[in-house]
Amino acid sequence: MARFGMVIDTKKCVGCMDCVVACKTENNVPEGFNRDWITTDVKGTFPTVKMQIRTERCNHCDNPPCVDCCPCGASHVHDLGGVVLVHHDKCSGCKACIAACPYDARFIHPDGYADKCTFCIHRVEQGMDPACVSVCPTHCMYFGDLDDPNSSVSKLLNSRKYRALISEAGTKPQIYYLD
Amino acid sequence: MDEITITRHNELVDPVMHIYGWEIAVYLFIGGLVAGMMIISGYFLFKGRQKEDLCSCYTIPLMGIVLLSIGMFALFLDLDHKLYVWRMYTTFQITSPMSWGAWILILVYPALIAGMLIRVPWFMEEKFPVLKKVSEFINVTPGRVKAIGIINIALGIALGVYTGILLSSFGARPLWNSSILGLLFLTSGISTASAFIHMIAKNKDESEMLAKADNGFLVAELFLITLFIIGLLSSTQVHQDAAKIILSGAYAPVFWVFVVGLGIVIPLIIQYMAVNHRIKHTPIAPVMVIIGGLILRFVLVYAGQLSHWTKKAFLE
Ligand code: SF4
Numbered sequence A: 001m002a003r004f005g006m007v008i009d010t011k012k013c014v015g016c017m018d019c020v021v022a023c024k025t026e027n028n029v030p031e032g033f034n035r036d037w038i039t040t041d042v043k044g045t046f047p048t049v050k051m052q053i054r055t056e057r058c059n060h061c062d063n064p065p066c067v068d069c070c071p072c073g074a075s076h077v078h079d080l081g082g083v084v085l086v087h088h089d090k091c092s093g094c095k096a097c098i099a100a101c102p103y104d105a106r107f108i109h110p111d112g113y114a115d116k117c118t119f120c121i122h123r124v125e126q127g128m129d130p131a132c133v134s135v136c137p138t139h140c141m142y143f144g145d146l147d148d149p150n151s152s153v154s155k156l157l158n159s160r161k162y163r164a165l166i167s168e169a170g171t172k173p174q175i176y177y178l179d
Numbered sequence B: 001m002d003e004i005t006i007t008r009h010n011e012l013v014d015p016v017m018h019i020y021g022w023e024i025a026v027y028l029f030i031g032g033l034v035a036g037m038m039i040i041s042g043y044f045l046f047k048g049r050q051k052e053d054l055c056s057c058y059t060i061p062l063m064g065i066v067l068l069s070i071g072m073f074a075l076f077l078d079l080d081h082k083l084y085v086w087r088m089y090t091t092f093q094i095t096s097p098m099s100w101g102a103w104i105l106i107l108v109y110p111a112l113i114a115g116m117l118i119r120v121p122w123f124m125e126e127k128f129p130v131l132k133k134v135s136e137f138i139n140v141t142p143g144r145v146k147a148i149g150i151i152n153i154a155l156g157i158a159l160g161v162y163t164g165i166l167l168s169s170f171g172a173r174p175l176w177n178s179s180i181l182g183l184l185f186l187t188s189g190i191s192t193a194s195a196f197i198h199m200i201a202k203n204k205d206e207s208e209m210l211a212k213a214d215n216g217f218l219v220a221e222l223f224l225i226t227l228f229i230i231g232l233l234s235s236t237q238v239h240q241d242a243a244k245i246i247l248s249g250a251y252a253p254v255f256w257v258f259v260v261g262l263g264i265v266i267p268l269i270i271q272y273m274a275v276n277h278r279i280k281h282t283p284i285a286p287v288m289v290i291i292g293g294l295i296l297r298f299v300l301v302y303a304g305q306l307s308h309w310t311k312k313a314f315l316e
């Protein structure tokens, strides 16, 4: 069984937003909404300032509260790679999944259903990378099977220091950030 | 400086999540009120009080049906994909409190209707003669009425607790994420229902009994609010920050003044004096209790949406 995940090298991300534009184009994300975004963290006082720029999206959690809370069975875990998806025609727009996500990764599509990153499952099923990964000019993003010890993502996690965001919330996020 | 800037501006989510408005607060309030009404009327039936001609158990079920329908309409208004609401009823999701709630609501109606048919309301009697037969069937043995009472109590408890668990199951919103919330909303529901029925009861004994009982529920509510706050304060940093929203932050004034002060403490004092015959019963205290219960739901629905986890910027 595959377990898809992403590894993002924060030393390479410059916040150019190419991933954001690629996602909006690939997935027809409506105006005013984002499935992925850039976060900039600044800590300290000049001259001892640290800054981290990173690209963020749904973490396709292994223990996804957004799926557990869905009363309609619309939010679900896809058979392939544990990707968390929404059946639009089952969603009642109750917004429980939005409240359940510690990352605020979801939103209500103007058509009324809950929407979010799909890891571009339609591309992945054809053996391609998600749109954001494929356009990144600094190659800061890696997508692959975390269960396969020979995948690029597994190798990076074996060799570098990493962490996931808000792992203390207990949702087992599957996007890892290299420090 | 420790500053986080994000480029995302999704409606209802940024800068702080605000997906739930008055609809959900009203729905949770009415859900709690009807839950309390079912428990009270169920208790009366269990005790055989339906023998009293003016027993409130004859008026509560119909009012419950009307109120609950208003609450469910408010819930429906909140849905963003309204035409797909039926999807809740093509499945049962055991891990989803909302799914439990949707099905509990479906069970609550027949329980209320059964309660109503113990004595068919006069305006239905002529139009639907068949109801008379149902009523006769129910009244064959006192055991059947008692069973309806027990079912109403059980479903009332389930409904009341569910209105709290709906919020408390969201681990992502620290202010809601307290197991006390289910009990707090249930107690508040019974308290507001006692206040409501105390006001409208035609039977003097019942009215007096409910005023006394409500004093107990109000004390219990104060105790639960204290536990709720202690629980948050003794938990993690994000939970402590969440507690501050109602302790000293944006929602503190309305919480302390309208929920605790005017919604619990003052009516408790008034009602305490009234049941000890030092002053006369007036609708003032019960109305304060009911409004306090409504504001409690508003404060928690809104303040809870302000509470969140924070992304730690760097490896420490
Ligand atoms: S990041 Fe949020 S939306 Fe994505 S799987 Fe985790 S909890 Fe669900």
Ligand code: SF4
Pocket: A066, A069, A070, A071, A072, A073, A074, A075, A086, A090, A091, A092, A093, A094, A095, A096, A097, A098, A113, A114
């Ligand atoms: S908004 Fe849709 S996907 Fe989200 S919990 Fe409700 S029904 Fe499920």
